[in-house]
Amino acid sequence: MNRRIQKKRQLKTGVFMGIIFIVAVFFITILNFVAPDREFSNRENRLLQLTPSISGETIADGTFMKKFESYLSDQFAFRDFYMRIRSFSELTLGSRESNGVYYGSNGYLFEKTASFGVHDNENREAVSNFAKKHEGINMYMMIVPNSVWVMSEKLPKFAPVENQREQIEQWANSVTDVNFIDICDKMRGHQDEYIYYRTDHHWTTLGAKYAFESFAEVAEIEYSLDNYKEYTVKTDFSGTLESKSGYMVEDDTINVYIPSQIEKVIVTDSDTGKVSPSLYDSTKLSSSEPYAVFLGGNSGMKEIETMSDSGRNILIFKDSYANCFIPFLTPYFSNIYVVDPRYYYGDVEKIMTDKNITDVLFLYNANTLFEDSSLYQVIS
Secondary structure: OHHHHHHHHHHHHHHHHHHHHHHHHHHHHHHHHHOOOOOEEOOOOEEOOOOOOOOHHHHHOOHHHHHHHHHHHHOOOOHHHHHHHHHHHHHHOOOOEEOOEEEOHHHOEEEOOOOOOOOHHHHHHHHHHHHHHOOOOEEEEEEEOOHHHHOHHHOOOOOOOOOHHHHHHHHHHHOOOOEEEOOHHHHHHOOOOOOEOOOOOOEOHHHHHHHHHHHHHHOOOOOOOOOEEEEEEEEEEOOHHHHHHOOOOOOEEEEEEEEOOOOOOEEEEOOOOOEEOOOEOHHHHHOOOHHHHEOOOOOOEEEEEOOOOOOOEEEEEEOHHHHHOHHHOOOOOOEEEEEOOOOOOOOHHHHHHHOOOOEEEEEEEHHHHHOOOOHHHHHO
């Protein structure tokens, strides 16, 4: 009798769990159809695949199915939650790589190194030609090695990594008429300090500070950072590498360096026309992209007017690594013009002439530069 009752209970439990599973699948399916597609993932710092167009040609060459698979993956409801569950399971089974991110020691996550992209030679040639065209302008270039190379001792065993020193040296040897600032040794020398975030692909403000010292020496700037004070503005920063991989590690902190003397600046976003009296946007700290506290994030072009009477005006071609580097420049340049080629569609030559540019700096992290497809288009 007890055995019969037990079987009935098991049957009821099985039916109940089956109903829950069917309802969950039905709910997620409906949600996937109803929810609007997301164009960009701030947490993963990349564009997401939208609904692909279908045609006889895209079906025949296989591109439709390839994009449709990416679409289903990118637009899947509760995708971030699913990735965390998957990564935890793989980590338990011994895997130390998820979605292009390595799980390293000391709670560090590392983005894989990039190989040279199809436009790398065009970018190199464009930088050289731009420098030759503007002979007499102080021309500088800094390629920042990524944490995966600088802190390679913390990687899982046998993790394949490109030699970024050799990649950067190839750039240094091929771009001409440019003062190349090599910070590989400097960053390696400080690798035990907090110069890269654990959960994010960016360097920290401390890393940018060390890079500024190298830049100042080459740019013949008599600098002093003694009057700067470090402030922590966020203690629970969870960056793109954590969200991209699904791994959960200790949160990062975001720090800023503020001069003790009051420094007035006027920051104008040429894309939106917005004018701000600060290099920082504190509202971003509570957003999904806290790193955008520096300069308010990326845009096509920003103009920064400072209190400096140096008469030097610098144009910076950059990626997001430059955003926390630029505040160190304000005491030494009267005007700073910041162009992100990924979002800029204006005339660079007009900036060079109209703004009386005296200095130009190309500042990129290695992974972004090597795969970039926009720099050569903007400066050619």
